[in-house]
Amino acid sequence: MKESTNKYLISAVILALVFHGTTIFFTLESTYDALIHLFFAEHYSTSWFEPWNYKWYTGFTVTSYPPLVHQAIAALSLIGGLKFGLFTVALISITLFITGVFRFSFLMTSNRKVAGYAALLAVFSSSFLETLHIFGQLPSIIGVSVLMHALPEIYQWLKTGKIRYFFTSLSLISVTVTSHHVTPIFGMLFFIFPLIGMVILDICYDEVQSYKKIKFGLFLKVFFRQLKRNLIFGFSSLFLIVFCILPYWVNSKNNPITQVPIPHGSRDNFLEITSSGLVFFLIPWGVLLILLPYFFYRYYSKRYLFFGLSFTMLVILGTGGTTPIPRMILGDNAFNILTLDRFTLWASIMVLPLFGEFAYRFVEGDIKSLIQRKFGAVYHRLAGGFLVAIFLFMAIFTMSLGHFRPSQPQKIKMLPIVNFLNQDQHFKWRFLTLGFGDQMAWLSAQTKALTVDGNYHSARRLPELTTRPIERLENSKFKGVAGIGSLQQFLTVPEKYNLKYIFSNDKFYDPILYFCGWQRLKPLENGVMVWEKLNVPPLSSILPKDNIATWQKIMWGIIPFLTVIIAFLLNVQSIFINGLKSKIVKKPDYFNYKVTYNNFPKLMLTISHWWIFLLLIVFSYGGYIFYIKNDDQISSNNVIKAYYDAIDFKEFEKGFSLIDPEQNIKLSQYMLEVSVTDGLLSSYAKLDAIKLKPIKKSNAKVIYEVKTKWITPLEKIENTELISVVKRKRKWYIQKNTLDTDLPPDQLYSINKTAYFNQGRRRITTEQTYHEDVLKQPVLEIISAKLVKVNNSYAIIGEIQNIDNVPSDVVLKGTLYNDNNKELASYNAKYHMKHKLLPKEVSSFKINFEGIAWSKTKDSIPKTFNPDEFTPVEFSEQPTKFNLQAAGNVSNSDLFKNIVLSDLEIQNENVTGTLFNSGIQEITVPQVLVSYYNDDKEIVWVDHIFVKDGIRQQRKRNFNFNINKHQNIKIISSDMKNCFVNGLPNSSISDKMLPERNLNHNYYNFQKVDMDNFKFLKIEMNSYIGNPN
């Protein structure tokens, strides 16, 4: 009889399109990968056949990611723009997924109603929600869905051997290959192998009419009979996997970008790191966890035996680092390269048919009758309500996870940045975004300017779920790009990468940007601060490119769409028939292995009850632990951690609520004291570790020695404090020690200072104006320069003076040579110098030499931002000569110099001093530069310290440091004939501008100190103004 349309399937598709179709507009754009797909799509929309992309890193090839989804979005973007393309492809992937689940369940259970149920339930399956709405992995969704569409065709080919099915299944396999290359590979192992097993079992069933009677011998006989067909299919799909994306495989061997092993949540031990457990185990399984006994029972029946085995393996592999088994099976380096969340995703999808079957039997089938018989109808309805409640709770929890614990920073308006890059030829330099998260991909997609960073391996950074500050250090702090450079290297030697602009959306980086010589331009309308570095040459018009063979380019451009067209042509006929029921078609073979659901074993019911009971216990215990850990005032060490957490996140009111009420400090006083202190430790530090050691314990009062480790942009700081905690009415409070009450001398005072304004380029017309607007480069003079060696690391030290009449930004570039003038290393001065010099101001400097960070294949990007990141350069030969290039550029910002050394005491090795801020700006991070001189007044070494706290106007701040005890400082060479300033030899400048320099002015600066290898030290001050008013 003619097939009646399957109402469940239609309603499932409609429901999915409505539910997902609307929610993706709110969630998709803040997922991890969606913006990267947009970027790749934008690449294809501009240059379809040219895989080389200049925009990221210093150029990379897009053959490092399977192309189908990106090319589809690109094709659609020609109609309605990139976002239109993205959402259309997302909608297509949703429909494909639902219909895929239907056909897969129909294949498994050969019962249309059960398949309908499965499709309906698939709409809210939490693993699908997570993959689409949190991770945004469109390629892997499309890959899995098309694989599910392929399984029935493969079944038909293996069973009947008709050529038609052979081609339809291969066409679908090739679509999976081009959309997500890993899905068919592992899909082959975990989906298609069990399917082969099932086909063989079905053929045996045909011969002996009952699964029970299938002997192993018969199985073997049929296996060998089927072997030819299986092998044909196996090898042809293997060929397809390799052929369809051949350029990808060719490229992945020698493309270093894809090979950076990144720490990934799915490899953690889920019990230890609960947030990974939640995201990679609890959410994908969701309510299926409850029905596990049922699934195992059904999948270990004879017909699905092989599916059962592969399902167990998937479950175990999905547990990541919790058990050692995945590491054993995959082998160590595969374990570190592959992300294991895909196994849980496949396990949860493989089990959907049975979920539909369970729902069918629970609502209409034998389970319903069994439960009603055993426990009564009320219990049955209650149990049903309980299951549906958990199902919906998991769905809503997953959808809203992105909202409460956002994985991305706030949505940034990109237009002001794109306009800035288009003005005044700013696109001729590279830029870098800090604190943008994955949105930098969306910025790159909208501008033709190039960036140094890339977002290729946006490893699923976890949304920070726990409240504790320790895990809260958002590990998306920009650390650098393996093989190109660490953040410190980008900031110190920007001209190497033609990097001139930095868009910073996160105040954390400001100190290191300032001390590396960058200057603030102007905050854009969207609150993003633009930093600029002077003296960086523009990109040349011809950029290097790794060219790949043209045949690969043509393959890459044509094959993906070809596979879609072929697949569509071959399968449209079957979709047309099934969908519109236009022709009566012979039932597919798998239809006649229908299982009649009659006697549901009672044993299974009890097992699942016990299993649900067990889960309830585990989760309530977990909830309790979670509560214990996070409730603020329940125990003494909790309150300290909560207090640090509140300060760390500037929730001062919450912090005040934890203060001992008996100390009767009013909120306004507390706010004045705590929130007003600005400094490296109080406003730029992130808590990295906290250790509490109780010294004195009594029932109502405990004194802790609190050792805290902070990560600041400039250095790691360790701090120990004594905090006493007191218990008042079952709640613990912190006793705050009072702060210093230094009263500034003047209530209101004025100060005169010179302010500068530079017109910049008046108009860009003929050559002449081109030169008119260019200001003279300020003349600098290198007073002294030496190459010194300190326990086998080299540094160039010396003093430089701005002898011009305009303030100058100074860039110092040192290069080392060996005897026969072969260049060994070149680097710039990082923060061991004052980058902004007023006319006639002097600064000592030190240049340390660094090699490229993490360039060895085994080292990977560290988990958290490391301020002391330093990769010493390995010298093949010993450097003996150096060349120093100083470049001055007129600069009119950051010229605050009113910092006074108002007191100094030296006891044998410890130097303590007081800094006084006589200006009208609050100094956020004062820096003291100390240079050491030997007995004939020659500079020997330069060192620096950052003072942890800021200095408010007209206030004092102490600092102390130990005199640097470097014994074995060896001066290698002090000949200054290769010192150049703005390209001119240094000696010619000094003769002309300052013929007779009075050298002993410098000596009056010297503070006598008698150490064995140096006799004098000189102190200079530099200061960073956090928020200039």
Next chain:
Amino acid sequence: MVKNNKYFIRVIAMFFYIIVISILLFLVSSLYTYLNTGADRSKMLHLEVKKIDQYLPKIAWAENGNEGRFVDDETLKNIENDYLDAWYVNHVSNKTNTTAGIEDYYTKNARKKIYDFIDENKKNNISIASTTINHNPDILFFSEDGQLIVLEDKEVIEYSSIYENDKFLYDYTSKASYKMMLLLEDGFWRIRHKIKENEEDLIKNYTNVSIDTFEIRGINYYPQKTPWDTFGDNFDKDVLDKDFKLLNNANINTIRIFIPYVDFGKANVDQEKINKLKTLLDIAETNNLKAVVTLFDFYGNYNVLDWTLNHRHAEAIVTNLKDHNAILAWDIKNEPDLDFNSRGKQNVIAWLEHMSLIIKSIDKKHPITIGWSNIESASILKDAIDFISFHYYEDVDLFEEKFNQLKKEIPNKKLVLGEYGLSSYSGFWRPFASSEEKQEAYHKKMQKVLTEKNISFMSWTLYDFDKVPKEVVGSLPWRTNPQKRFGFIDTKGNLKPSFKYISKQ
């Protein structure tokens, strides 16, 4: 009992299945890991294009000072880089009629003038492959703020060959002198004004060196173990010494050796390779053998934009060895006429002509020749070279008559038979084609003619070889195997019958 052993079998089957799947999984993931590891991380850094090996005409700055500020070496190096790149970018735009890179090396107004030419040439489908051979720039003025220079470039030799609708139309060489003004913008020296003072055809005067007195009894030589790779890694002094002694006793007085272009390091020649060449010539000298050195082996590009790099290659080798008294002559290229149809006859001839001028300008003492592959093309460029050398592999009986014809055509130049020989191969691929006796007879006849007409000769190769690299005659077995058996001494080292007629009796 029956039941549980059925269970037992089923458990084994399931266990077996799990084992198979986990092994496969291990294999697949380690393959995936293999494909995703091992790249050299520093290759990620693509910084600017290296400038050196694109365009290297001979450039000699006049050191006669200049008006305005003193020009130090650092600035001079930057000016030279950008000045040569300006020429290079101009040649590329002439050839491809595109404007890539022009804006980096020409200022706004100068660019307009070049764009006019590019648009017009693109319309009438004209492309000009041009290069400059040498420059003698002299900085006349350097401004005080280091942003402007005026320079004069005299004796700029330019070769340009013109193609209309991709068909060769005409080529010529001219000598010009320019006066230019450059401005420093954005770190690039850009040409602002370019005035050509004068230009006229280059009169190519060939100064010939006679070689009539020396009568060549020679052989093309490769060490047995390393054919076509004389200066490779297993370069061995004793083998050379033994071979040269053997040749000397066999009344041979000249060897012809080959310099592979890429192996010697293309434009910047590898000093270690030159030392090996020098040692070979020293050994030849001790065994009083002369050497004809054939350059540009395995090179087939002839692209006009590549000329300057080839000139630097030739210049490096010739300047190093021109005073070595084992050198008899320079052979510019081995069998260049084989490239006529693949690279364009006109193009190859122009390349050879200019290469001969360059070598002549460096080494005035030694004669130069070109090893043509047959008699018909032996007369090409006959005035540019000092003696004619050609290869003869056709029928031995017709040799005398063809030689006389050539003699009539080129009366005043010495004719040298550069290569001749017969393979003694009669193996599977070419049964009964030849034999050692036939080879002996061939050489006997040849020697008779050569001694009668006292023609200088260099036979093809002393040794038989085990393998022949595929660049020589391709990889078809019926062509490579005969190529292995041209020697006078077989692979086991004993003399073949033809050895008797290796030289003049």
Next chain:
Amino acid sequence: MVLKRLNSILVFCFVVNMLTAQKTNDIKLLTQKKEFISGSAIQLSFKNTSEEQIKLIVKNSYGTRILNASQKENTINFIIPEYISKVRGNLFWKIISKSNQLSGSIKVLPREKPKTIETYLGPPSIIAGGKDFTMLVTIPTDKFDNPLKEKTPVNIKTQFLENESISEEKTNNIIVYKNIFSPLKSGRMIISSESHQLNSTEIDAAIMPDNAINYDIFYSQNHNYADGNQITSFYTSTIRDAHQNIISDGTYVYFIVQNKNNKILKTSGTTINGVATAKIIHPDKEDNWQISSYIQGIAESNKTLNLTFNKAVLDYNYELLDHNRTITVGPIKSFQNQMIPDGLEVSLTLLNEGKEIYKTLKTSRKGFVSFKIDKNIYPDGIYDIRIKSAGITKELQKIKLW
């Protein structure tokens, strides 16, 4: 042998003139004019008797073009396109034909009158005093952007304060350049150039003051008590260079203070109209300072100031309360017995058998500072206590804490 040589030469010269002869008769250049003004219509006509279709290569400084002939009876002429004929310099032409090699060149001269004058002045700012100089480079170009011919007269006009000067120069190698030496006074110099009544825009060069010469320094303060709270400010006389120009604003001047136990303190200021001011806070204990000031490497203060700071706090007392566990220091009185202003640092050190076990620093508030020694942390026992503030140290021996 000689005979053979003879006839070969004969043969050779026959061949040569046969070639050239054939060359001359069929193609002959008709236009005799060798020099053209840029932009004028240029046409090359030839008499061509051979029927061969010939083309003409035309090449100037910026590129090459192939022209086809327009035939009129047996004279063919080639019209040189305007974009080629307007470029100054040598125009090289060559006949493309199988048989002969006719080539030649004509000169395109720039037009007489300039349309634009490009002027480049570098460096844009120079130091007064006559030693430093800036260089003006002018390039007069005609309306087709060709530099004018050699020896074109160009006047260079400079204006500085009251004196204006014009000097006549001739173009040489495309450009005219002139070194303009800096006057003694600082200020702004206007420079422009003019050729054939066409004036360039004016370019200004800034004349910066020369290096400073030595200067005097002064101080001003409310009182000379070492209360650690008031500010003393130093300032300089108007610093000038050798030619009496006030040095440019923003120059960095620093003051070195050497205190009693000859430690070096440092403060700095920038000059405004030649006067630099710098501030420093009073020491909190009796001291006398030697102050000298420098512009590093260039100039220094003529004589050093010396300042003495009298003790502000003569003495202070302290009180031990609640089992000697709270130590209140104060009242700390300043010079007129007024309470010392808040913020005076008072340090307290706890010693057990001479070993420092606890050191803390607090700032005074309304003249008092109180320290609490916690019973839980420091058990009862005999301790020594040392209090240090405003340079006065008080040692309390053998205090029993219980």
